[in-house]
């Protein structure tokens with residue numbers, strides 16, 4: 001959403017640029033929209049916290065009894081830190097992974113977390129670690145796609161999960177090591193088209209009905225996340241009620257197929273948080289390249305935010321709406337918005353083929369603020385320290401206008417703190 005220019009300027013002076021601003025009212029509206037699709041306990045929503053794991057966000061989810069899908073040991077610990085309970089009755093935190101890295105196995109076992117595994121070997125690894133209790137199994141549905149090929153979550157090129165054809169082998173493996181499969185899961189990714197998501201979810205529910213009888217201890221089926229956000233038309237509304245009907249029908253069909261009541265789960269990430277955060281940056285320079293035999297010259301607007309803050313455009317060619325603050329009524333011209341990093345790809349205006357795609361913007365001048373909208377999902381969550389730059393602060397705007405610093409700017413001391421000269425004996 002757009003914020004008042006003088007408010008953004010005052011905040012920029014207070015916390016410096018770039019910074020993130022999260023809008024509580026926008027987040028809460030999206031949470032209400034997801035909740036309206038559910039009917040606990042028959043249909044329960046989780047939040048795929050990888051999209052935005054900040055404690056303030058997790059607390060909002062917890063208040064609304066949105067459960068958690070975590071993907072690392074540390075994500076589980078962040079969910080516990082935000083106040084989520086341990087345990088599997090019910091499993092308010094679920095742990096989905098392709099690999100048990102770092103502290104993952106330990107955290108799962110110590111905190112009685114439901115593991116959602118993606119291979120027979122992972123079942124064996126659980127058993128070898130002495131895990132006893134229920135498990136969930138992630139399936140690769142073989143269809144569907146992400147918003148770009150790199151995010152493909154279903155099909156031969158996706159690393160996630162086991163195939164439906166392996167269902168019996170998985171059931172046998174779990175039985176052999178004494179673990180009960182209580183949930184089966186798949187995530188088919190946010191294809192940009194709502195209709196396509198709807199068709200894919202219907203197909204997934206049918207495919208799960210076919211394998212449900214293979215798992216005698218089954219109590220839940222997770223249809224994953226993937227509700228899209230329209231970055232080019234952020235205020236556009238999808239016919240979400242179609243999903244409510246789909247989930248209710250899937251719950252009935254799967255219960256009939258299994259011969260007992262089955263609960264449905266969903267775990268969107270992006271949809272809840274994408275529109276809630278805006279990245280605010282300062283223009284430091286405006287400069288132009290010349291036309292020559294390699295191509296046409298362009299005007300660059302040089303801002304202090306880079307792909308260390310918001311990597312989606314550089315990584316996937318993703319679109320984020322850009323505004324030059326306070327200049328929305330001015331004439332526009334094609335401008336490439338680029339960041340401070342020593343990397344030519346540090347550009348926010350790119351197309352799907354990852355080439356420069358100048359954006360029609362009012363001509364900025366140094367000192368202007370530039371905002372990049374809809375960065376709440378996979379924005380700060382994917383921030384890095386490339387070029388030894390500290391992560392930008394995050395600010396929370398409450399509905400009554402109160403503002404809170406959610407996280408401060410990372411400093412060189414924070415970064416250097418990890419370095420040691422500790423001798424290792426091996």
Ligand SMILES: Cc1ncc(COP(=O)(O)O)c(C=O)c1O
Pocket residue numbers: 048051069096187189190224225226227267268269270271377
């Ligand atoms: C297992 C799983 N569930 C849920 C999600 C959330 O997807 P989205 O943010 O597109 O809703 C992801 C995203 O990568 C995922 O891998």
